[in-house]
Amino acid sequence: MKAEQQYIELYREAAETITQRSCPVMNAERDAAFGVFQQQGFPTQKVERYKYTDVAAAFAPNYGLSLGQLDIQPSRYIYSFKDSPINLAPYYNKIADGADSITALNTALAHEGLLIYVPRNEHPEAPIQIDNWLRGTAATxxxxxxxxxxxxxxxxTIVMNDKADHPSPHFLTTQVMEIVCKANVHLDIYEIEETTPLCSRFSNVYIQEGRDSVVKHNVITLQGGLSRNLCDVYLQGENAEVTLGGCAIGSRQQHIDNNTLIQHQVPRCQSNELYKYVLDDQAVGAFAGKILVEKDAQKTTSQETNANLCASSEARMYTQPMLEIYADDVKCNHGSTVGVLDQTALFYMLQRGIPEAEARTLLKNAFMGQVIDQIQYRPLRDRLYVKVEKRFRGEHEKCEDCRLCK
Amino acid sequence: MKKKNKEDEKTPSQQDQNAFVRSVAEKKYEFGFTTDVQTEIIDKGLNEEVIRLISAKKNEPQWLLQFRLEAYRYWLTQTQPSWAHVTLPEIDYQAISYYADPTAKSKGNDKQEIDPELMKTFDKLGIPLEERMALSGMAVDAVMDSVSVKTTFKEKLSEKGIIFCSISEAVQQYPDLVRQYLGSVVPYRDNYFAALNSAVFSDGSFVYIPKNTRCPMELSTYFRINARNTGQFERTLIVCDEGSYVSYLEGCTAPMRDENQLHAAIVEIVVMDNAEVKYSTVQNWYPGDSEGRGGVLNLVTKRGHLRGVNSKLSWTQVETGSAITWKYPSCVLSGDNSQAEFYSVAVTNNHQEADTGTKMIHLGKNTRSTIISKGISAGRSQNSYRGLVRIGKNADGARNYSSCDSLLLGSQCGAHTFPYMDVHNNTATVEHEATTSKINEDQLYYCNQRGISTEEAVGLIVNGYAKDVINKLPMEFAVEAQKLLSVSLEGTVG
Structure with missing residues (x-):
């Protein structure tokens, strides 16, 4: 209980300050969530969904708690919880898994919230972009x-960027994002992580979908230290569709863990998953995806794919695609591969005078291209093509002034 | 496909369909009889005294008793695992008798003489214990409850230097061999049930194939649970020395009883340089009745260690019985260029639950493994595939291909897939694919159109679906397995 202890003490000391700076809807859930955290502590690696990430170790350093205020100018669609145009109580902390320790810790310690609210039948013209910039000199x-x-x-269409000043001290972020999509909603959401090797990120995303809704969620991990992304999807209206995409590029000691659960609760829903990893140096990748089809969810179709490339002898990949099916009229597939670059393709390129390093980059780019192609929003897709290629060439913007690299 | 019995073929009328299903469910387990034979059963309960008693009854050397006691002490520190996707009831380990000897009566007179009742039992099960009557050219070790009744063709095999006998006999006659290999593949600390087995194991088979020998016949063990309130804890050890080959079959049945019976076995296989072992199982323990009462709890640990270069091990299993199956025949591929295969068909019906699969641990260079798993669930059953493929740091060029398909018959059952892949080497290639679906309506329609009834069509399609695995079984078993498949699924359609 060592790692937990400092958070328990922190909460006891800071609860009052947090409560003062927060809003009633958040304060209402705080104590109960803290109770859950206090009882459970951090999940150990014996907890199935945290099998591949040592949570306690990530939380062990002494971090200062950031209590700065968000400076959000209320606009048509973006609000802080305090300025919310609607009553948040029926939504806040409702679809999030209260039994998850990270979610509980976040609920206990978060003092401010960001609300993206799109009223009925409205279609924002431009994508909504949220940048989370980590800066500072002390571990926070x-x-x-x-x-x-x-x-x-x-x-x-929502784009969320995680960025950090380079070089950075140790930063730790927990994120709980609840996404409620009513009937007939179309949502594209992208999370792009470009932080530093000293940053840890624990993100829990919960998506609830109503009838005929279509959601695409993509997580692109370009740079970071420890990235843990959990995504739970609850398909609760008939004919809903979800596509989860992920592309992870790991090098040095990066640790990238994606854990997804898609629950088909009603008939005639569709889910697709595509996660791809390229791991170099001592990077560790983990993917666990579960498709759960409940008893009445007939006519479900589901496709889950996880493909991985290990580019160095010390890289490690853990993959675990799971199906749990209680209905009979379904079509569910999953496939998973871990391997090396196609040797014949590589040979073909060498034969035609393409240097080996170049050929490898080309192949890796093509490999990742499949995920990036799924991105609907054209400017973002183009930007990501460039970023991914730069990343493979070691020319990524964060690499320029980084002292750790090479 | 084998034609079904006349009496099972009558089609149910709409109103008494449930009655029909029930009657079939009760009828279909044809091995549910009990044998009335005087059996020596020790008192229920588990403690060090019981272990000492079992060991004394078998006249075991001190080291083996020590092994049992260590395992027991370790077992005491552990708790029953609950991670599998089955609802394992709380087992009262003190309510089970750990030793039942149906041969006790005959032991007084002549050891060679077998109680005619026992002979009859095995005849009824289709296992010939009279060598002259055996047509199939298969050597059999017949085990009932805790004791090996008879091993056939022992002499003929010993001419080639092959040792095939019950493990109790091996402990007496070849103590060095047994001591060298026992627990070397599945140590008693491996898991809860392995510890339990190591503490109280009774009988099982021991096979040693000397260097450069091709075993001339299929070796087989037949396990039978007969006595009430006993558990069966058999232990099989197969050692295949350099350049040798053996094919080994295992079959099992139990009487129909309302209470669960515990079966916790260990199978250990050691494969040396250039050797090959084929291990086939047709598991047909009593699955419980259509309401889910009774049935065998089948909790076994099976593992092969491919120690030598170019060694080969192949597991083939057809799982149709048991109320609960918890079984992961595994391979540790340490030898360079070694090859492992796992072929499985698991059928669950009524309230059966199966959580089965394999582990392929690649440690040597250029090791290859193939996993083909076919799950079929019907009724209210739950059928899970759980598998691990681990590529170790030094397993350069390792290759794995896994394919797991599930077929759902009926809207009340479940089919699940939980594959784990841990890759620690960048030259390895690991592939996994899985599909879950129900029987294609078009295929059924096609069969109906050609005058094949729905029930028969389902049988045909299921057999075709399982063919990849059935084809890997030795001839005699393949016929048996096909018959079992159609019987197990009886009453699931219509």
Missing amino acids: MMHRRTLILLEEGSEA
């Missing part, structure tokens, strides 16, 4: 809380 932790609520028939 942030507890981010986001609620995205899309009313019936609305549409949105």
Whole structure:
């Protein structure tokens, strides 16, 4: 209980300050969540969903708690919880898994929340972009809380960037994002992580979908230290569709762990998953994806793919695609591979005078291209193509002034 | 496909369909009889005294008793695992008798003489214990409850230097061999049930194939649980020395009883340089009745260690019985260029639950493994595939291919896939694919159109689906397995 202890003490000391700076809807959940955390502590690696990430070790350093205020100018769609145009109580901390220790810790310590609210039948013209910039000189932790609520028939594209000043001290971020999509909603959401090797990120995303809604969620991990992304999807309206995508590029001691759960609760829903990893140096990748089809969810179709490349002898990959099916009229597939670059393709390129390093980069790019192709928003797709290629060439912007690299 | 019995073929009328299903469910387990034979059963309960008693009854050397006691002390520190996707009831380990000897009566007179009742039992099960009557050319070790009844063709095999006998006999006659290999593949600390087995194991088979020998016949063990309130804890040890080959079959049945019976076995296989072992199982323990009462709890640990270069091990299993199956025949591929295969068909019906699969641990260079698993669930059953493929740091060029398909018959059952892949080497290639679906309506329609009834069509399709695995079984078993498949699924359609 060593790592937990400092958080328990922190909460006891800071609870009052946090409560003062926060809003009633968040304060209402705080004590109960702290109780859960206090009882459970950090999940050990014996907890199935945290099998591949040592949470306690990541939380062990002494982090200062960031209590700065968000400076959000209320706009048409973006609000802080305090300025919310709607009552948040029916949504806040409702679809999040209260039994998850990270979610509980976040609920206990988060003092501010970001709300993206799209009213009925509205279609924001431009994508909504949220940049989370980590800067500072002392080891700090942030507890981010986001609620995205899309009313019936609305549409949105949301891009979230995680960035950090380079070089950075140790930063730790926890994020809990609850996404509620009513009937007929179209949502594209992208999370792009470009932080530093000293940054740890624990992100828990919960998505609830109503009838005929279509959600695409992509997590792109370009740079970081420890990235743990959990994504739970609850398909609760017929004919809902979800696509989860992920692309992870790991080098040095990066640790990238994606854990997803898609629950088909009603008939005729569709889910697709595509996660790809390229791991170099001593990077560790983990993917666990579970598709759960409940008893009445007939006519479900589901496709889950996880493909991985290990580019160095010390890289490690753990993959675990799971199906749990209680209905009979379904079509569910999953596939998973771990391997090396196609040797014949490599040979073909060498034969045609392409240097080996170049050929490898080309192949890796093509490999990742499949995930990036899924991105609907064109400018972002183009930007990511460039970023991914730069990343493979070691020319990524964060690499320029980084003293750790090479 | 084998034609079904006449009496099972009558089609149910709409109103008494449930009655029909029930009657079939009760009828279909044809090995549910009990044998009335005087059996010596020790008192229920588990403690060090019981272990000493078992050891004394078998006249075991001190080291083996020590092994048992260490395992027991370790077992005491552990708790029953709950991670599998089955609802394992709380087992009262003190309510089980750990030793039942149906041969006790005959022991007084002549050791060679077998109680005619026992002979009859095995005849009824289709296992010939009279060598002259055996047509199939298969050597059999017949085990009932805790004791090996008879091992056939022992003499003929010993001419080639092959040792095939019960493990109790091996402990007496070849103590050095047994001591060298026992617990070397599955140590008693491996898991809860392995510790239990190591403490109280009774009988099982021991096979040693000397260097450069091709075993001339299929070796087989037949396990039978007969006595009430006993558990069966058999232990099989197979050692295949350099350049040798053996094919080994295992079959099992139990009487129909309302209470669960515990079966916790260990199978250890050691494969040396250039040797090959084929291990086939047709598991048909009593699955419980259609309401889910009774049935065998089948909790076994099976593992092969491919120690030598170019060694080969192949597991083939057809799982149709048991109320609960918890079984992961595994391979540790330490030898360079070694090859492992796992072929499995698991059928669950009514309230059966199966959590089965394999582990392939690649340690040597250029090791290859193949996993083909076919799950079929019907009724209210739950069928899970759980598998691990681990590529060690030094397993350069390792290759794995896994394919797991599940077929769902009926809307009340579940099919699950939990594969784990841990890759620690960048030259390895690991592939996994899985599908879950129900029987294609088009295929059924096609069969119906050609005058094949739905029930028969399902049988055909299921057999075709399982063919990849059935084809890997030795001839005699393949016929048996096909018959079992159609019987197990009886009453699931219509």
